[in-house]
Amino acid sequence: MENPFITYGYESADYFCDRKEETHQLVRLLTNGNHVALISPRRMGKTGLICHCFAQPQIHDNFYTFLIDIYATKNLQDFVFQMGRSIVARLKTKGQAAIDKFLQVVTSLRTGISFDGQGNASWNLGIGDINTPSFTLEEIFDYLQSADKKCIVAIDEFQSISAYAEANVEALLRTYIQSCRNAVFVFAGSQQSMMSEMFSSPARPFYQSVSLMFLKPVALVEYERFAERHFENGGKHIEKGTVELIYNQFDGITWYLQRILNHLYASTDMAKIDDVKNAIMQIARQNEDAYEDTIIQLTSRQRDLLIAVGREGCATKITGTQFVKRYHLESASSVQKAASMLVAKQILTHRNGVYEVYDKFMKEWLRYRYQ
Ligand SMILES: Nc1ncnc2c1ncn2[C@@H]1O[C@H](COP(=O)(O)OP(=O)(O)O)[C@@H](O)[C@H]1O
Numbered sequence: 001m002e003n004p005f006i007t008y009g010y011e012s013a014d015y016f017c018d019r020k021e022e023t024h025q026l027v028r029l030l031t032n033g034n035h036v037a038l039i040s041p042r043r044m045g046k047t048g049l050i051c052h053c054f055a056q057p058q059i060h061d062n063f064y065t066f067l068i069d070i071y072a073t074k075n076l077q078d079f080v081f082q083m084g085r086s087i088v089a090r091l092k093t094k095g096q097a098a099i100d101k102f103l104q105v106v107t108s109l110r111t112g113i114s115f116d117g118q119g120n121a122s123w124n125l126g127i128g129d130i131n132t133p134s135f136t137l138e139e140i141f142d143y144l145q146s147a148d149k150k151c152i153v154a155i156d157e158f159q160s161i162s163a164y165a166e167a168n169v170e171a172l173l174r175t176y177i178q179s180c181r182n183a184v185f186v187f188a189g190s191q192q193s194m195m196s197e198m199f200s201s202p203a204r205p206f207y208q209s210v211s212l213m214f215l216k217p218v219a220l221v222e223y224e225r226f227a228e229r230h231f232e233n234g235g236k237h238i239e240k241g242t243v244e245l246i247y248n249q250f251d252g253i254t255w256y257l258q259r260i261l262n263h264l265y266a267s268t269d270m271a272k273i274d275d276v277k278n279a280i281m282q283i284a285r286q287n288e289d290a291y292e293d294t295i296i297q298l299t300s301r302q303r304d305l306l307i308a309v310g311r312e313g314c315a316t317k318i319t320g321t322q323f324v325k326r327y328h329l330e331s332a333s334s335v336q337k338a339a340s341m342l343v344a345k346q347i348l349t350h351r352n353g354v355y356e357v358y359d360k361f362m363k364e365w366l367r368y369r370y371q
């Protein structure tokens, strides 16, 4: 491994920091037949934890596991497409017989999957080819029910379904899931309020049907050990206090730690506390084009508010006279409108009256660019 601090996906236990408790808990819940909702802010490590659990022998050896990412899906047709495609992609690693078995049950996808001379399947469907999504969904659940091992199905970015064009998808899924005794589900989601609402509100179909798991940051000491181990293994060194500085500035969010440690590892044999600031700026500068693209697409009021919030860091009372004056914004009502738009676009976050720039590297860049 060239750089032990990976910034996307899952590699293996070696490159995965801690999560012993969470792994134990999630594996135990799933192997005992409980559905789980896994909730945290983005980039905390939900998808990583799911992959790590799927790699544990108790799960790996006894279950079929599927990970279905429904980020940016907009309706049932998209959903069924992703589900079918992800399952087929997974079964491909098990050979032609596994796919044949799938197609025996999921007849509506048969024409869209072909085999080459070596028996390798290819998926030739577009979203529009899912003609009768609810029928295909039923067939997919029939398949899960009839599989010769128990299945674990993780649906990632699950909150997407609450914005689907159809109103009944939640109820539909709930019905299938409840009657499918051969599969347990993980619902992973990043929008805390939306996810909590879906699973803890008596009015919603999934009420009380899952165990809730809120994923917190990895403990600082664990991250320090992990970072030191990998620097030492690579014949490098990281000064004591460096990880702590990053951890505190980025609220322990895993991806930021990984991204900055990756940069430090790549750029020096002797990472020091004083290098952190520079590393953050360099990473932010690498994303400059994307940030500028984002800003260009905003109205001038939205842009001014974004810059103001970036400079402020954690902005409170943004419609108050003080804030409006300090950043030369137009009026409380225009700030309110712009703020809602920026939150809806996931450029700002809003929690308990505090606004922040979602992407913390973007925040640093805004501060540097518009200081
Ligand atoms: N325990 C971990 N140790 C090391 N890297 C991790 C760990 N958990 C997640 N990551 C990395 O952090 C990033 C964000 O994790 P991810 O699982 O995608 O977050 P989420 O699904 O919550 O948005 C990814 O690059 C992933 O590789």
Ligand SMILES: [Mg+2]
Pocket: 043, 046, 047, 048, 156
């Ligand atoms: Mg994820």
